[in-house]
Amino acid sequence: MADKLSITDLERMRVGEPFFSRKNRVFKVDIDGKICVAKVSGPGRECSIANEYEILCRCRRYGVSVPEPLLQLENAFVMSHVGGDNASEVFDSSFEGAGQMAGDVVLDQLADRFASWLYSFHEAFDFGRVRGDSILRNFIDAPGKLVGIDLEESHEGDPIEDLGQVCAYIIATRPMFVDTKFDFARKLTARYEDRIKDDIRSRLPGSVSCALRYYGGFRSDHVLMNEWADKIATWDQF
Numbered sequence: 613m614a615d616k617l618s619i620t621d622l623e624r625m626r627v628g629e630p631f632f633s634r635k636n637r638v639f640k641v642d643i644d645g646k647i648c649v650a651k652v653s654g655p656g657r658e659c660s661i662a663n664e665y666e667i668l669c670r671c672r673r674y675g676v677s678v679p680e681p682l683l684q685l686e687n688a689f690v691m692s693h694v695g696g697d698n699a700s701e702v703f704d705s706s707f708e709g710a711g712q713m714a715g716d717v718v719l720d721q722l723a724d725r726f727a728s729w730l731y732s733f734h735e736a737f738d739f740g741r742v743r744g745d746s747i748l749r750n751f752i753d754a755p756g757k758l759v760g761i762d763l764e765e766s767h768e769g770d771p772i773e774d775l776g777q778v779c780a781y782i783i784a785t786r787p788m789f790v791d792t793k794f795d796f797a798r799k800l801t802a803r804y805e806d807r808i809k810d811d812i813r814s815r816l817p818g819s820v821s822c823a824l825r826y827y828g829g830f831r832s833d834h835v836l837m838n839e840w841a842d843k844i845a846t847w848d849q850f
Contacts, residue, residue, distance in 0.1 A: 617643075619688050622650040635764070636661070640693060649679065652688040657764070664764040665689045674736035677729060677759045694761065696754035699726070703748050704785065707792065719796055725758040726751070726778065727803035733760065734771040734808075742767055746774040747781040747827075772812060775801060776819025779850065780827060783820075788833070789840055801850065816850035 625641040637652040653661040668681040668691065679691035699722065706719050729751070733743050744765030752759040779797040783789055805812060821841040828837030844850070 617683065617685060617690075619652055619685060622652070622685075622688065622690070626650075641690065643690070647693045648682060648690050649693050650688060650690050658687050660764040661687060661689065663766065664762075667763045667766050671733065671736060671760075671763075674732075676732045676736050677754075677757050678763065679759065679761060694752045694754055694759045696752040696759070698749060699751035699753045699758060700748040700785075702753045703782070703796075707787075720799070722753070722758075723796060723800040724803050725753075727800050727807060729758045729760055730771070730774055730778075730804055731807040734774070739771055740768055742769040742771060742773045744774070746777040748778070749781075772815050772819050773823075775804060775812065776816060776821075777823045777827075779816065779820045780823035783840075784824060784827065784837055788836065798850065813849035817844050817847040820850055821845040 622639075622641050625643060627640040627642050627647065630637055630639040631649075633654075635657055636654045639650055641648050641650045651661065651664070662684075665681055665684050668678050671678040672680060679694050681689060681691050683690040702718065702722060706722075726748075730743065730746070734741070743760065743763065744767055745762065750760065750762045752761060779801065782797045782800070783793045785793065787793075801813065801816065821844045824837045824841035824844070828834035828841070831837065
């Protein structure tokens with residue numbers, strides 16, 4: 613792969629329309645006949661982009677399933693393209709009607725893969741780093757594995773934050789706050805607990821509550837999300 617590419621070069625190599633991103637510019641590129649993905653920092657995001665590249669490199673060294681970092685530029689980097697379905701779409705398609713599960717096997721596999729990915733990430737960083745923005749939309753359900761993408765929000769902290777974010781995301785997908793969504797979130801949590809050999813349910817309510825308030829700030833139904841955040845914060849365990 614060429615080692616002296618510029619962002620202008622990447623733009624010329626673009627294939628198709630850019631991916632949706634609120635913070636950066638992300639798009640496919642054709643480099644010497646190989647389809648890759650370029651990520652170019654948005655205004656003020658330069659440090660986050662550099663941080664993400666370093667995180668990807670460490671993840672690959674420790675066997676965490678992430679895109680392969682291929683080339684670092686100033687304020688941008690290139691990584692391998694990952695084929696598969698977005699985990700959020702897989703999750704949504706497994707529910708029907710008023711939140712009734714239509715794909716038990718798929719959901720069981722998704723819960724296990726998600727718990728396994730989070731555990732492998734946390735273990736790679738000695739349980740002292742948070743993946744950040746741990747929502748289903750930031751994972752690709754690739755053949756035989758789940759691949760984590762968009763790691764720019766990763767930071768030092770308590771891994772319980774990641775569990776709180778994914779649980780909040782799951783229960784707040786439409787239809788919101790139905791029993792089957794809570795069941796899935798708890799199943800995922802139980803699979804994670806099996807791996808860390810610890811009970812984290814009593815620590816989750818505060819983390820889920822914080823995540824609901826945070827993500828509610830980006831949604832029109834924030835009042836309902838805040839109401840549930842207040843309610844869950846009073847629970848002894850999730």
